[in-house]
Amino acid sequence: MNRVAPTGILGFPVTPFDNKGNIDELALSQNIQFQLDSGLEAIFVACGAGEYHAIDDSEYETVIEIAKAVVKGSVPLYTGVGGNLTEALSRAKISEKYEVDGYLIMPPYLVQGEQEGIYQYFNTIATSTDLNAIVYHRDNAVMSLETIEKLAETPQVVGFKDGHGSMEQNIEFTQRIGNKISWLNGMPMAEVTMQAYVPLGFNSYSSAISNYIPHVSRNFYDALLAGDKETVHELLEEVILPINRIRRQGKGYAISLIKAGMEIVGLPVNSRNVRAPITPIKQEHYEELEAILQKVAEKYPSNLTKSL
Template structure:
């Protein structure tokens, strides 16, 4: 236990999808390519079977297959975090499985249905965090909204290494980051995180989950470097030509945060298919064609360096 590095991943975080065939069955070979692509492109970590991986719709067998695949492909080159959450009994089964399969940690997704009190939320998260010695990251979004006293109680657990924000309340983020400080790693988990990262980086958020890294990772890398080096003109060009146009499409329909990733991957030739599971819907033809044009601009205007 003492050998575990208590540190959250930093930089751009990779969130693979759950590739499916026309019959909705998981395609492991496509998942392997997705994960290898992210690692080859320099992403700092793999978060498997999380939101982008349609955690809500996976069977236990599919979940295990995805985690085994991620660990097999990563080969220890980057840490692998799993998605756990939902009902507490299932979450604990998944933390145990993640430990047995050799994951480095897990991202705790919100509980289902219930709007909990802080005491209940603290109990839920503490139970999951304490269930193994793996690193844990809490995800603030939807019905999992933490107050400062709750987070202060949770950080008493050494397994808790990170806080991912998908809420976007800057008052709360300032209070949390300024009070908790570098005890936690701070991750931007907002939809299309590139849009908000300039605001987050100044609060100490050193990491973010990048959906577009699944298909145009060179844009994510260029963006983050431009942000850190304060290259405002390049940032503006990236925003106007790629990031904001994609974000406008993403906001057209609920569930596009997932479906649009698969559409983008198909456009660049990655064999994951565009099938998604209910209640998520596929990307409409018009929006798909708009994505094709944006991605073309991304490669034409910001060509990828040859390695």
């Protein structure tokens, strides 16, 4: 087992549903292929963007089967596990059965435990298989330095994904732990905050917009690493921040806004087909996003979407 977490821009495909509420398997396959064609460095299926909370074990296996068939080992393939501990352990075993590279361990269901309980939750899941594990620091799984230090000693734990956003904590974590594990930016619309994360040693991030305008995310990240402040500023001002302002207008938009963007650029997703408690974005927000993406198509054209 290669004990290294993926670096670069990480793809988190949504789970598309048809008009009957079933997984649209062809659409999922095509959307994963779109992300691979765009050059993303890893694929994470059945995570938050993939509506992990709303799919059953059979659907979970279907998603992994499709992803495995499309990815074919070309990039690391990760799954999501978490929530109910028993369910997380079961899905970790399913992931192991399909020989994926690892999984992202999401926060536990509902309850907030003491630091020892949070450690036991992450460690129990991480050590239940030999797959790589990335722990997700957010919501009711906000960890202390001591907890992360202990988890970093678990061989299966290869990465820390931050969705909490405390830069004071992140400085302390990265200073003390260093390169024992990898550091991933998991904040919503991670492009917004990546300028602050890169100097700390965070060398990858999950990109929501890479579901529909991956070339913008790539141009942004390349410019950021190259010190091209002009391009970074331009993409933030014209694309990233305007989309993020829409995302902040509704709960659940972290998922439904992605599906809307995919539909607008011509990818095979019906943006209204989400599962409760997620709801589709409002029409006025859809039209705002459509206007932004039209400008993107004109100023930053992509060969990937021209034929869609």
